[in-house]
Amino acid sequence: MSDLFVNAMPDQTGSDEPRKCLAPEPRAYPEKPEKVYLYGTCLVDLLQPEAGLDALKLLEQEGIDVVFPDKQTCCGQPAYTSGYDDEARAVARMQMEVMAENYPVVVLSGSCGGMMHHHYPSMFKGLPEENHAKKFADRVFEFTEFLVHVLNYQPEDKGEPQTVAVHTSCSARREMNVHKTGWQLIDSLKNVARKVHDHEFECCGFGGSFCVRYPDISGAMVNDKVKAITDIEPDRLISADYACLMNINGALDFQGHELKGTHIASYLWERTSMQSEGESNV
Amino acid sequence: MSEQIPLHDLGFDQRVERDLNNPALRTNFREAMDFLMDKRSSSFTDDVKLQELRTLGASIRKRALSKLPDLLEQLEAKLKENGIRVHWAESSEEANQTVLDIAQHHGAKTMIKGKSMVSEETELNEFLEKKGIHPVEADMGEYILQLAEEKPSHIVMPAIHKSKEAIAELFEQNLDDCEYTENVDALIQAARKELRKQFHSADIGLTGVNFMVAETGSLVLVENEGNGRLATTVPKVHIAMTGIEKVIEHLDDLPPLLTLLTNSATGQPITTYVNMISSPRKGDEGGPEEVHLVLLDNGRTIPFADEEMRQTLQCIRCAACMNHCPVYTRLGGHAYGTTYPGPIGSILSPHLLGLEATKDLPSASSLCGACSEVCPVKIPIPDLLRRLRHEGVRKLKKDEDPVIRGHGAKYTHTEKAAWGSWSKLYSSPALYRTFALSATLLRGLTPSKMKGWTDYRTSPKPASKSLHSLVKNYRKEQEQSRNKEAGGSQ
Numbered sequence A: 001m002s003d004l005f006v007n008a009m010p011d012q013t014g015s016d017e018p019r020k021c022l023a024p025e026p027r028a029y030p031e032k033p034e035k036v037y038l039y040g041t042c043l044v045d046l047l048q049p050e051a052g053l054d055a056l057k058l059l060e061q062e063g064i065d066v067v068f069p070d071k072q073t074c075c076g077q078p079a080y081t082s083g084y085d086d087e088a089r090a091v092a093r094m095q096m097e098v099m100a101e102n103y104p105v106v107v108l109s110g111s112c113g114g115m116m117h118h119h120y121p122s123m124f125k126g127l128p129e130e131n132h133a134k135k136f137a138d139r140v141f142e143f144t145e146f147l148v149h150v151l152n153y154q155p156e157d158k159g160e161p162q163t164v165a166v167h168t169s170c171s172a173r174r175e176m177n178v179h180k181t182g183w184q185l186i187d188s189l190k191n192v193a194r195k196v197h198d199h200e201f202e203c204c205g206f207g208g209s210f211c212v213r214y215p216d217i218s219g220a221m222v223n224d225k226v227k228a229i230t231d232i233e234p235d236r237l238i239s240a241d242y243a244c245l246m247n248i249n250g251a252l253d254f255q256g257h258e259l260k261g262t263h264i265a266s267y268l269w270e271r272t273s274m275q276s277e278g279e280s281n282v
Numbered sequence B: 001m002s003e004q005i006p007l008h009d010l011g012f013d014q015r016v017e018r019d020l021n022n023p024a025l026r027t028n029f030r031e032a033m034d035f036l037m038d039k040r041s042s043s044f045t046d047d048v049k050l051q052e053l054r055t056l057g058a059s060i061r062k063r064a065l066s067k068l069p070d071l072l073e074q075l076e077a078k079l080k081e082n083g084i085r086v087h088w089a090e091s092s093e094e095a096n097q098t099v100l101d102i103a104q105h106h107g108a109k110t111m112i113k114g115k116s117m118v119s120e121e122t123e124l125n126e127f128l129e130k131k132g133i134h135p136v137e138a139d140m141g142e143y144i145l146q147l148a149e150e151k152p153s154h155i156v157m158p159a160i161h162k163s164k165e166a167i168a169e170l171f172e173q174n175l176d177d178c179e180y181t182e183n184v185d186a187l188i189q190a191a192r193k194e195l196r197k198q199f200h201s202a203d204i205g206l207t208g209v210n211f212m213v214a215e216t217g218s219l220v221l222v223e224n225e226g227n228g229r230l231a232t233t234v235p236k237v238h239i240a241m242t243g244i245e246k247v248i249e250h251l252d253d254l255p256p257l258l259t260l261l262t263n264s265a266t267g268q269p270i271t272t273y274v275n276m277i278s279s280p281r282k283g284d285e286g287g288p289e290e291v292h293l294v295l296l297d298n299g300r301t302i303p304f305a306d307e308e309m310r311q312t313l314q315c316i317r318c319a320a321c322m323n324h325c326p327v328y329t330r331l332g333g334h335a336y337g338t339t340y341p342g343p344i345g346s347i348l349s350p351h352l353l354g355l356e357a358t359k360d361l362p363s364a365s366s367l368c369g370a371c372s373e374v375c376p377v378k379i380p381i382p383d384l385l386r387r388l389r390h391e392g393v394r395k396l397k398k399d400e401d402p403v404i405r406g407h408g409a410k411y412t413h414t415e416k417a418a419w420g421s422w423s424k425l426y427s428s429p430a431l432y433r434t435f436a437l438s439a440t441l442l443r444g445l446t447p448s449k450m451k452g453w454t455d456y457r458t459s460p461k462p463a464s465k466s467l468h469s470l471v472k473n474y475r476k477e478q479e480q481s482r483n484k485e486a487g488g489s490q
């Protein structure tokens, strides 16, 4: 198709877009580091802390020295998406400060990862911190992205056969471009079969303050998501984003379903360590 | 839906409630949008090439906009050279008056119309009817809506919300010798027969425009039904009406944009008709004796003035963003209450109508990004929605000019103060440790807003220990066991 347009491409384009018309290049990944920062995110911190601890153990098991900065709070996204830029920047500055060393920042959510990797550089555009924010953004990796692309993590599945539905957050997919890494990890568990649900790529309806400002639209979205997931009757629901899980789990529970979504960090830890824990109990 | 309450009489939330609770509408839209999404994806099979083409499309549109004033001048000069008359309209009223003047000059009583969203924007039909001129919509979807006295719910498929049954009833009531039938072909034939008569008797043909080529002074119009071809050739006067942003620089710029437009809109490699109008009739080769172009601003120069917002004007109106939008899919187009619904409408309408009248639109989005993923000219719609939210809650600095009408329309002291404390809390680790729990659960989920959450979900339960303290304990355990080992080995 594009051969047709070779003539339309030359110098005439003269815009700030790169002339070279290639799909965005995949980002470059570093060698396996010795140390990383683990960024838990405020929701995991307060609502699902076990997922954070499981992620920490898993990274340590892979031989990484994990620094969990005690002063981390929130990435600033709630204020930013609501249009309160100054308020968001103050919080973002703090996060960059408490993770100032040149270690990779492993983020337990595609959405907060997207905020730091994708939005920090633009929110500091034209400000003194611009360069700093860009450099910081370059070291930010979403958890599954880091496991797959940096650690080449190969989980050894010790669990019973299970079917799994995966929900990927929209930011993981569209801002971090990492929707495939979650699937890849699940697919590498040999006793787990991943099942696809209807409109799997569609938003679950969370959207931060959107879900409380427009509850009926958001409700219609999460109801459809719950139906699509429960229709395929998976044994488990897995996501790398706790915000989506909080939304979907809330609706699953509200409707009386037994199914409850699990963060992928906890699931991986569960599948790979269950046996060994059992053994150590002997 | 024909007994619909006029849009302006309901607020956004009420329209949402009305349409979310209409199961037929929900099913219609879901099925129609699924169909359009499938069409698009089956026509763009090579993702690398699609991304190349999108980059090219975006750069063509950006380049055109970066030279907009010059290109418009060039276009006007070229069109004049070609014998096409150009009229500038700053507002809807001016555009409508211009059309009326031309019509009255020719003593016109009837007008046949090809599809034109800009004429929907200016509410041209209502205006002309009042002045004694009867416009007839010739695009099938628009024709249905005209009979039903409704507004478009989609920019490419204006009557997509109408069921076959509703159309059958409508035709039975309104067309001569048309019996009730659910056979779609028969319905189309019945309408076409009626429309043919109108084509031959109409004094004026009016259409929209998809692209205007500055270099050659050509007006480009794509369509599938032939109504555009007829409306631009049969009546002795043709009036084209469009927004100033539709100009492109070169004829070479056109093929990639056409490919992007038709594949993104309906999954067609090209439409059945591509009309390129470069002049009125010459000699006796046919075509209208006069061609007019009405160029409408109506607020478009407002986003033009801001580099980021300007991207809004890159749009080529393919509707892919609404076809893929989870909110649009559930609401349909009418709930938005604006001529242009869906994601593009939510970033464009605030400029056309001001933020005061449209303040819900930028917020009623989960910012999922499905729109920008498919937009053929790569408009970063979620970023622009967020920017509009920002402008809506921001107070202007001293001597600062607003970038949009209705600036600060959503500003409230309480909200500003709440985010101020939120920011203090989260940028102070000490405060966070003390108060985070209550603050996070969730800032949005204050008791008054909690209801929105609990109408559909149970409340999230805070963990008894935060990750901060779990990690601390775990580190302590690690230390203890290390000490023990060390102690044990001594």
Ligand code: SF4
Binding pocket: B314, B315, B316, B317, B318, B319, B320, B321, B322, B343, B344, B371, B374, B375, B376, B377, B378, B379
């Ligand atoms: S914003 Fe993009 S996707 Fe939406 S109608 Fe315009 S060109 Fe198409």
